[in-house]
Amino acid sequence: MRRVAVIGVGVTKFGKHDRTSAELFAAAAADAITDAGIAPSAIQALYFGNVTGGETERQLHMGPLAATLLGLPTVPTTRFENACATSHVAFRHAVMEIASGVSDVVLVGGAERVLNVPTESATEFFAYCSDASLEQPAGLTFPGVFALIARAHMDKYGTTEEQMAHVAVKNHRHGVLNPKAQFQKEISLETVLKSAYVADPLKLFDCCPFTDGGAALVLASEEVARRHRHPIWVLGTHAATDTMFVHEKRDLSRVTATERAALGAYRQAGKTPTDVDVVELHDCFTIAEIVATEGLGFFEPGTGGLAAEKGWTSLGGKLPVNPSGGLKAKGHPIGATGAAQIAEIVTQLRGEADRRQVDGARTGLTHTLGGNTATVVVSLFGRD
Amino acid sequence: MRRVAVIGVGVTKFGKHDRTSAELFAAAAADAITDAGIAPSAIQALYFGNVTGGETERQLHMGPLAATLLGLPTVPTTRFENACATSHVAFRHAVMEIASGVSDVVLVGGAERVLNVPTESATEFFAYCSDASLEQPAGLTFPGVFALIARAHMDKYGTTEEQMAHVAVKNHRHGVLNPKAQFQKEISLETVLKSAYVADPLKLFDCCPFTDGGAALVLASEEVARRHRHPIWVLGTHAATDTMFVHEKRDLSRVTATERAALGAYRQAGKTPTDVDVVELHDCFTIAEIVATEGLGFFEPGTGGLAAEKGWTSLGGKLPVNPSGGLKAKGHPIGATGAAQIAEIVTQLRGEADRRQVDGARTGLTHTLGGNTATVVVSLFGRD
Numbered sequence: 001m002r003r004v005a006v007i008g009v010g011v012t013k014f015g016k017h018d019r020t021s022a023e024l025f026a027a028a029a030a031d032a033i034t035d036a037g038i039a040p041s042a043i044q045a046l047y048f049g050n051v052t053g054g055e056t057e058r059q060l061h062m063g064p065l066a067a068t069l070l071g072l073p074t075v076p077t078t079r080f081e082n083a084c085a086t087s088h089v090a091f092r093h094a095v096m097e098i099a100s101g102v103s104d105v106v107l108v109g110g111a112e113r114v115l116n117v118p119t120e121s122a123t124e125f126f127a128y129c130s131d132a133s134l135e136q137p138a139g140l141t142f143p144g145v146f147a148l149i150a151r152a153h154m155d156k157y158g159t160t161e162e163q164m165a166h167v168a169v170k171n172h173r174h175g176v177l178n179p180k181a182q183f184q185k186e187i188s189l190e191t192v193l194k195s196a197y198v199a200d201p202l203k204l205f206d207c208c209p210f211t212d213g214g215a216a217l218v219l220a221s222e223e224v225a226r227r228h229r230h231p232i233w234v235l236g237t238h239a240a241t242d243t244m245f246v247h248e249k250r251d252l253s254r255v256t257a258t259e260r261a262a263l264g265a266y267r268q269a270g271k272t273p274t275d276v277d278v279v280e281l282h283d284c285f286t287i288a289e290i291v292a293t294e295g296l297g298f299f300e301p302g303t304g305g306l307a308a309e310k311g312w313t314s315l316g317g318k319l320p321v322n323p324s325g326g327l328k329a330k331g332h333p334i335g336a337t338g339a340a341q342i343a344e345i346v347t348q349l350r351g352e353a354d355r356r357q358v359d360g361a362r363t364g365l366t367h368t369l370g371g372n373t374a375t376v377v378v379s380l381f382g383r384d
Numbered sequence: 385m386r387r388v389a390v391i392g393v394g395v396t397k398f399g400k401h402d403r404t405s406a407e408l409f410a411a412a413a414a415d416a417i418t419d420a421g422i423a424p425s426a427i428q429a430l431y432f433g434n435v436t437g438g439e440t441e442r443q444l445h446m447g448p449l450a451a452t453l454l455g456l457p458t459v460p461t462t463r464f465e466n467a468c469a470t471s472h473v474a475f476r477h478a479v480m481e482i483a484s485g486v487s488d489v490v491l492v493g494g495a496e497r498v499l500n501v502p503t504e505s506a507t508e509f510f511a512y513c514s515d516a517s518l519e520q521p522a523g524l525t526f527p528g529v530f531a532l533i534a535r536a537h538m539d540k541y542g543t544t545e546e547q548m549a550h551v552a553v554k555n556h557r558h559g560v561l562n563p564k565a566q567f568q569k570e571i572s573l574e575t576v577l578k579s580a581y582v583a584d585p586l587k588l589f590d591c592c593p594f595t596d597g598g599a600a601l602v603l604a605s606e607e608v609a610r611r612h613r614h615p616i617w618v619l620g621t622h623a624a625t626d627t628m629f630v631h632e633k634r635d636l637s638r639v640t641a642t643e644r645a646a647l648g649a650y651r652q653a654g655k656t657p658t659d660v661d662v663v664e665l666h667d668c669f670t671i672a673e674i675v676a677t678e679g680l681g682f683f684e685p686g687t688g689g690l691a692a693e694k695g696w697t698s699l700g701g702k703l704p705v706n707p708s709g710g711l712k713a714k715g716h717p718i719g720a721t722g723a724a725q726i727a728e729i730v731t732q733l734r735g736e737a738d739r740r741q742v743d744g745a746r747t748g749l750t751h752t753l754g755g756n757t758a759t760v761v762v763s764l765f766g767r768d
Binding site for chain 1: 435436438439441442444445449451452457458459460462464465466480481484485509515516520622624625626628632754755759
């Protein structure tokens with residue numbers, strides 16, 4: 001199969017917007033096309049991710065709408081939806097389209113808009129990503145699921161609420177350095193620990209916010225990418241699924257889909273966890289970051305909390321995690337998140353991340369999780 | 385790229401069901417796996433299509449749910465949504481996964497369930513596939529869009545309401561021969577012409593019904609397919625997009641996305657319209673079949689109505705169209721439709737279509753349209 005590179009990235013400011021999801025995507029896509037330095041007419045396919053547009057905007061079939069708004073109404077367009085992993089899933093399929101030789105230049109990304117509906121509606125719509133037959137009627141929303149995961153991790157390994165709070169403090173500190181982040185304000189350990197419980201043991205500041213935003217990437221074949229000033233290569237991308245039902249998961253302290261997706265991506269890339277210099281991973285809740293750093297092979301099972309506490313995952317630490325601020329501080333427009341994570345890693349590997357730059361980063365990893373840990377995609381990227 | 389074949393097909397009865405979309409898909413998928421004669425563990429990826437599950441079942445992230453219900457919870461799974469073209473779009477991407485060498489065996493299909501909500505809600509949810517900014521507020525539902533298309537075709541070419549009625553009569557006659565069809569009852573020209581106007585000039589019997597149902601296909605690489613009793617080869621598959629906005633379309637008597645998708649598929653297959661022996665195409669309204677038979681190159685522009693009137697598209701005619709009964713009589717579970725059309729063509733090319741068999745069919749075509757003619761996929765199939 002052919003090599004694939006990311007040659008353009010674009011991300012809107014994350015936060016509250018008065019634009020539709022399709023408009024947010026189009027704005028990010030225009031930036032990505034400009035960044036790539038290509039003619040819009042060079043784009044041969046559009047891979048678009050969105051989750052709740054039917055619920056929040058009464059808009060399905062959003063792919064062709066995004067293409068139309070972008071001025072590319074005839075480009076073959078597909079909408080993807082895999083809960084919060086949506087645009088990372090779309091990215092993986094877009095890589096396949098180029099790798100297979102079908103296309104040379106593909107635009108991929110996503111957008112989400114939820115701050116136009118009341119918070120309780122947004123919570124409800126997000127819960128549609130859980131099983132509707134048993135789990136939704138039981139009231140198992142996402143904070144509840146990740147509270148179960150947190151409790152299992154605490155019981156098994158002694159992980160503490162303070163360790164989880166360190167993740168929030170670190171990601172807010174990083175977010176200050178990212179002008180696109182929803183929150184650009186440091187918070188103290190005390191602020192996190194004194195915030196109200198949302199789902200015990202998770203408190204308000206353990207949770208990522210609701211966010212509007214869009215993100216886009218231009219992918220290219222090697223032949224096209226070689227003409228770009230700074231192509232960032234896709235070294236590997238792998239997806240894994242796990243049972244939809246929380247009650248069927250054998251060990252809530254682990255996310256087995258993360259472990260399997262990582263294994264596939266490392267194998268494809270010919271890399272190991274020690275090769276990775278910078279990571280953007282799915283910290284929808286602080287415990288999610290801790291479990292992910294273990295599942296991705298960076299720290300032994302049960303030591304992810306210690307890693308956060310010791311600052312190993314901070315900018316300047318041994319493995320900076322979520323220099324963008326992560327979902328926690330940068331924000332989490334669910335249909336855009338995967339593409340935004342990739343945009344950050346590309347920016348880091350280009351050496352263009354300004355005050356949040358991880359010095360000398362040559363290999364980066366992105367990890368995105370969907371639903372009750374039922375979809376995970378992991379990708380690895382490298383520079384020349 | 386590698387050759388790809390369909391080696392298994394499964395379709396539920398179309399009509400009213402008390403099962404969820406994911407359950408309907410799982411039932412169809414189990415049949416497709418049995419038909420393929422493979423071990424379920426051979427499946428390496430799941431491509432799943434659904435449109436309105438968020439609205440009708442409060443269920444998003446339906447891919448992993450379908451995989452879980454099917455007993456394949458760890459297979460990488462993606463949900464696709466492109467309005468009524470959803471599972472044909474999913475099919476095209478699944479073909480790419482095998483063609484690229486990533487996988488050898490992929491399960492693809494879709495499901496929809498709408499008869500659990502009131503008809504006015506179903507109409508509203510389907511309209512979400514139109515633009516929410518201008519067209520929905522104007523009340524432009526799908527019957528209205530296709531009424532505009534019908535009027536344009538009548539004005540330009542003299543197509544008559546009677547010619548459109550012939551499409552309905554023919555597809556109902558075919559539906560009688562299909563035990564899976566929602567309607568298995570002949571109707572007369574008079575019944576169609578005397579039915580109530582839904583959106584002038586379209587009457588009740590010019591419209592396809594709301595339908596619950598699921599459809600699934602097992603795709604395989606050439607190496608795997610050669611071991612199957614009767615592989616049906618994917619000769620070409622192409623997607624095209626058009627502007628989302630009806631007011632931007634230059635000529636409503638044509639569907640340019642159909643013309644472009646067909647051109648791409650014919651070119652890829654090295655075939656012309658005269659090579660095609662049997663067709664399953666998107667007759668969501670009778671006028672849609674007439675316009676599609678022209679756009680696919682079977683009849684000159686403006687003569688699609690005459691072709692229906694003369695019986696050229698009937699079983700026994702020069703080019704049988706929709707031997708399954710089409711969306712009109714077989715039914716239209718929108719997330720399943722594309723996969724169900726492909727299942728019919730595979731059955732025809734195997735020579736296993738029983739009383740609706742097109743004698744000696746060697747080359748077949750499927751055509752699926754999404755939204756306000758904004759997404760079209762055309763695929764060509766052949767037997768050894």
